Amino acid sequence: MTAFATPPETRESSIESIDPRDGAVVGSVPIHDEAAVDAAVARARTNQVEWGATTLSGRSTHLRRVRAGIARRSKELAEVIAAETGKPDFDAMAEVLSCCVLLTQVIRRAPKVLADERVSSFPLYVKRAEIRYEPYGVIGVISPWNYPAFVPVQALSSALAAGNTAVLKPSELTPLTGLLLGEIINEAGIPLVEVVTGDGATGAALSASAVDKIAFTGSPATAKRILATAAEHLTPTVMELGGKDAMILCDDADVERAARTAVAGCFANAGQTCIAVERVLVTPANHAAFREAAVRAGSQLVVGPERNSDVGAITQPAQIDVIERRIEDAVSEGAAVVLGGRRRDDLGQSFFEPTIVDNVRPTMALARDETFGPVLSIIPVADVEESVRVANDCEYGLAGSVFGRDRARVEDVVRQFSTGAVSVNDALVTALLPSLPFGGVRSSGFGRLHGDAGIREFAVPKAVAGDRLPRLPGLTSLMFGKVRPTPAQVSRLLGLLWGRSPRRE
Numbered sequence: 196m197t198a199f200a201t202p203p204e205t206r207e208s209s210i211e212s213i214d215p216r217d218g219a220v221v222g223s224v225p226i227h228d229e230a231a232v233d234a235a236v237a238r239a240r241t242n243q244v245e246w247g248a249t250t251l252s253g254r255s256t257h258l259r260r261v262r263a264g265i266a267r268r269s270k271e272l273a274e275v276i277a278a279e280t281g282k283p284d285f286d287a288m289a290e291v292l293s294c295c296v297l298l299t300q301v302i303r304r305a306p307k308v309l310a311d312e313r314v315s316s317f318p319l320y321v322k323r324a325e326i327r328y329e330p331y332g333v334i335g336v337i338s339p340w341n342y343p344a345f346v347p348v349q350a351l352s353s354a355l356a357a358g359n360t361a362v363l364k365p366s367e368l369t370p371l372t373g374l375l376l377g378e379i380i381n382e383a384g385i386p387l388v389e390v391v392t393g394d395g396a397t398g399a400a401l402s403a404s405a406v407d408k409i410a411f412t413g414s415p416a417t418a419k420r421i422l423a424t425a426a427e428h429l430t431p432t433v434m435e436l437g438g439k440d441a442m443i444l445c446d447d448a449d450v451e452r453a454a455r456t457a458v459a460g461c462f463a464n465a466g467q468t469c470i471a472v473e474r475v476l477v478t479p480a481n482h483a484a485f486r487e488a489a490v491r492a493g494s495q496l497v498v499g500p501e502r503n504s505d506v507g508a509i510t511q512p513a514q515i516d517v518i519e520r521r522i523e524d525a526v527s528e529g530a531a532v533v534l535g536g537r538r539r540d541d542l543g544q545s546f547f548e549p550t551i552v553d554n555v556r557p558t559m560a561l562a563r564d565e566t567f568g569p570v571l572s573i574i575p576v577a578d579v580e581e582s583v584r585v586a587n588d589c590e591y592g593l594a595g596s597v598f599g600r601d602r603a604r605v606e607d608v609v610r611q612f613s614t615g616a617v618s619v620n621d622a623l624v625t626a627l628l629p630s631l632p633f634g635g636v637r638s639s640g641f642g643r644l645h646g647d648a649g650i651r652e653f654a655v656p657k658a659v660a661g662d663r664l665p666r667l668p669g670l671t672s673l674m675f676g677k678v679r680p681t682p683a684q685v686s687r688l689l690g691l692l693w694g695r696s697p698r699r700e
């Protein structure tokens with residue numbers, strides 16, 4: 196294997212990573228061009244040969260060393276995450292913890308999920324049928340800034356366990372986190388991840404490179420560009436995109452619990468979470484009580500640059516204008532701000548108050564488009580049937596939640612909810628249970644991370660058929676021979692086997 200390295204600097208230009216809390220420069224990284232990206236992919240390909248040949252248990256043992264490295268350097272990693280995103284310390288460390296939890300799941304499950312699998316040889320019982328889970332080769336991982344360590348680890352943990360190496364392109368807003376993550380992973384002894392830094396052009400170069408699969412997490416607009424490039428090369432992709440998650444309150448919901456959950460589910464990470472609760476659908480039975488409880492819970496939150504605040508910075512300062520405009524438009528169309536609603540330039544460069552807007556209508560942009568900021572919309576509807584209709588009438592379908600005491604009624608909503616995940620009497624937790632698959636429907640993307648499905652996302656299932664009775668002649672060799680049945684005989688057989696609905700299969 197070649198020595199662990201990130202690509203040489205192209206020296207064309209560089210990008211500064213800025214602390215959104217005060218505008219301080221955290222560091223500077225090179226912008227890698229097409230040639231540098233291609234060189235990184237070539238190195239990753241060379242390194243994959245030995246890693247791909249490592250046994251499943253050998254890979255798990257190695258990933259334990261990677262996890263130990265993250266645990267040992269957790270403070271350093273959390274510091275960089277906080278500096279580049281403006282998150283409070285607790286949120287940054289919670290992200291590092293989540294990386295280790297996810298790795299633990301992969302370490303435990305991958306040897307079972309990726310083991311050679313004997314399957315039924317129906318209807319050719321003289322054959323032996325087997326599935327082998329083989330690596331793709333090199334995975335291109337393109338990540339956003341909101342969870343700059345956890346999001347890449349979502350793909351990297353499974354990609355590496357399946358025997359691939361990877362080239363990571365972190366967001367231009369959080370490149371130092373990506374570089375440190377790559378360094379920690381490679382420090383475990385094998386150069387598994389190359390890190391290329393830069394903006395969208397570097398990401399575009401990675402999409403157009405010779406990678407064998409692309410794992411993208413980010414906005415639907417960027418996903419479309421990547422897919423157009425991937426289509427030219429027939430590169431497979433997994434796409435984890437935006438969300439506009441809804442919480443549905445049944446008439447008998449525990450309103451206090453729902454309100455506290457909605458406030459945490461919306462304002463955590465200053466609303467910059469793909470599965471943030473952005474919409475709450477309330478019925479006349481719980482509207483007023485929910486609003487009051489949510490305002491009470493939300494007004495206790497501390498916003499600001501303090502390292503122990505509840506709501507930290509808006510990482511992309513320009514996003515504050517979008518948030519402000521959305522709220523203004525909703526108010527001009529009849530909605531009412533019942534908590535917050537203002538930018539807080541007095542606190543630093545990019546802070547916005549936790550905001551609750553009541554009487555939002557489903558047609559408003561605030562109810563339809565991803566806000567990606569600390570704004571919770573309360574949408575009154577006539578009944579739960581309308582809640583389900585409004586929740587599903589949305590471009591996105593990432594996750595959602597339902598609150599209620601009547602289990603049958605709640606189950607009914609769960610079944611009708613058109614999303615990749617549903618939490619019952621809670622929010623966000625489907626993403627925190629690493630055995631569950633993570634991913635969306637519609638514009639929220641396709642493919643899955645986490646869980647067994649997430650591990651298999653990075654493996655090619657190879658079908659292998661052999662003989663159970665090697666002395667018999669091969670089945671295909673009989674195809675043109677004398678023993679071939681006539682179409683009439685096959686038709687009679689079909690009638691006998693499946694012509695009547697059998698009671699049991």
Ligand code: NAD
Pocket residue numbers: 337338339340341342346364365366367393394395396397398399400402412413414415416417418420421435436437438468469565567593639640
């Ligand atoms: P983004 O789409 O702007 O950027 C994501 C990454 O793509 C960055 O690394 C960027 O440099 C790169 N990129 C930009 N243009 C590119 C191009 N033409 N080709 C290749 N790469 C390119 O997204 P963002 O602003 O960084 O992140 C916010 C979005 O991510 C939100 O929509 C959020 O919901 C979504 N997100 C989704 C999940 C999920 O798991 N579903 C998780 C986190 C964030």
